[in-house]
Amino acid sequence: MHLTCTVVKVVMVVGMLMVMTPNSDALSGKTPPGPGLLGSFTQLKRVVSDFFRSRSAAEMISEKEGGLYQLNLGLSKICFINSRGFRDEAFLEKYHLFSDRGVESNKKQLPEELMQWRGTIRDNGAASEEARAFVNSTLKETSYLRTTVETQIEEAIAFFDDELTGAIPSDLVVPKMIFREHVLDVMTRIAFDTAGHRNTISGQWQFQKFFEDVDALSNSVLFQPGFISTVLPNTKVDDYETNLVGVAKYLKERAEEAIYTNRETSLVQRYSDFFLKRESSIAQPEDGWRLMYDFFTAGVNTVPEVITWDIYYLASDLDLQDKIRQEMKNFGTDVTYDDRTSLPRTMSFLTEVHRLRPVATLGIPHAASADGTIGGYAIDKETLIIPNHWAMHNDPADWQSDPQVFDATRFLKLNGNDLTFDSDKARIVTPFSVGPRSCPGQEVAAGPSF
């Protein structure tokens, strides 16, 4: 690990910076509230030590000075956004300034064979726009979602049902593992048009290894591009690389197999066709697996996390369970995702879980691609922008006096005598973030959790 060396370099640079003025003022404006240079390092230590309990880090940050709060770490700056107004200004109105992921040194973390990333999560500017163009023509496109994604999800759910029915009780002791297998199955069907289940000896081994690598990557979140590398540029962590390569190899093999056997509805085949027609100098037709890497690492932990919270709240309130079961029974036929608008109680419950337990509590960091302002405060180029979804979902201005109480009826309203789902209120719950850089997997995530 080259971390020690980097830390020494950083300590020296920081020492020099301590005698310099804390902030340079972009566009000569006032800088956002924050603790200045020395205080920022103390704060960062707390944020980092709390990061694995990101909710407490989020609470701590939002206790501070309101909607915007900035740590000044010498040349690096981290600006936390705690209010919807500022978040919308940055990610919607000024998306052209605040939609990058970060400094180029992010990529230096990657092993040689993965350097040309061309995925979505890590890329900036034109590269990320190309990836989004493909995503918008598939995962955000209604007819593709209807004809392909929903069919794949339904097949995966039928498979999941059979598995649960045939499971022996000891298989059910770690529910999150079962949900993860289900989500991996959904994603493998969409990406490669083949079931994701471990039905062969080599498949079993790969499957197990894949989860170990994904877990290790999630646990080393601090070393992932976009966070620590902004503060400690050029940091390389060997274990992180090993896991990264492990996941990448698994997905690359599956992608090659899908393209070799010409599985037309697989997402990697579509990617290939899309970029063959487009003649891009950045994205290449054979790069679909890189995008799948982003999808899998973004999806296989987040969705099971949400399902686990859903089950937790249902299991701890039998009355709620009965009401939701009754609503489905009253609906009559086998309920599908398309029927959700007729199930206000179910929708209100699911939205409340997203509100109170946003799995990406602090989102994925954005970065300022040029000097700009948010809320009149000056934001320097390359400042890391972290949206605090937890604070937004607990803002008393939106949720009256009880934002921290779980209330499954929060999004219900009376329309005449009918109980309906309050979709206007639900719109301010944004676990997938907002704007052009928001989560492209929202619909894929919603299907299996519904």
Ligand code: HEM
């Ligand atoms: C409940 C589950 C999920 C939640 C709460 C969630 C949330 C998020 C959030 C907050 C972001 C950052 C958006 C931003 O930077 O403004 C994000 C990005 C992303 N998500 Fe999800 N996500 C979920 C599931 C998924 C799934 C299933 C997929 C893949 C099919 C996926 C793929 C991605 C990708 C590729 C990005 C990066 C987008 C970019 O950089 O342009 N996510 N997600």
